[in-house]
Amino acid sequence: MNWFGNLSSDCEQLVAPVQLVEGHWRHPLHAYGVPVLLRVVMDVAEPRVVAAQVIEHGTPLDVDSSVLESLAQSLFSQDVHHQPKAWGFVSCTMLPDWAKPTFSESQIEELQRIEGYLIEASDDNIDSVLQLRDEFLKGIGVTDQHMYRAVRQTPQFGHKHGRNRVS
Known part of the structure; x- marks a missing residue:
């Protein structure tokens, strides 16, 4: 369990700290598209892609x-993810400022548990409880700025001309 003072996440399995790497990768945006250059953040501990942008x-x-x-x-x-340095990826302790993070299921569950603590606090x-939340977010490489980017409202299909995201 994750304990902080007298608070427990009631989680049977710890949420692993992230091991973030960032780099560039060419990838098509559509099944038959031409590969474009993306900047990418990956968590090699899980492994999963946390954020990416067309640049x-x-x-x-x-x-x-x-x-x-x-x-x-x-x-x-x-x-x-097994040898990210060999592919030009570099380690980072926090998400880059540009990154709009995505969360794993276990991270979402933990954030929901902490939200429940905030409601009942x-x-x-x-x-x-706020310190618990901040320490958890730091452990997964996320700042308040990243949280704002992750939860702000965006149109379902992006802006006309694709200004916010590429679908």
């Missing part, structure tokens, strides 16, 4: 979940 054509664009899934399949089929222990 060609002047304006960075977040990619949608289907591109993240196909990108992850491409990276993992070549075992990039009294004035006496709210600071402890």
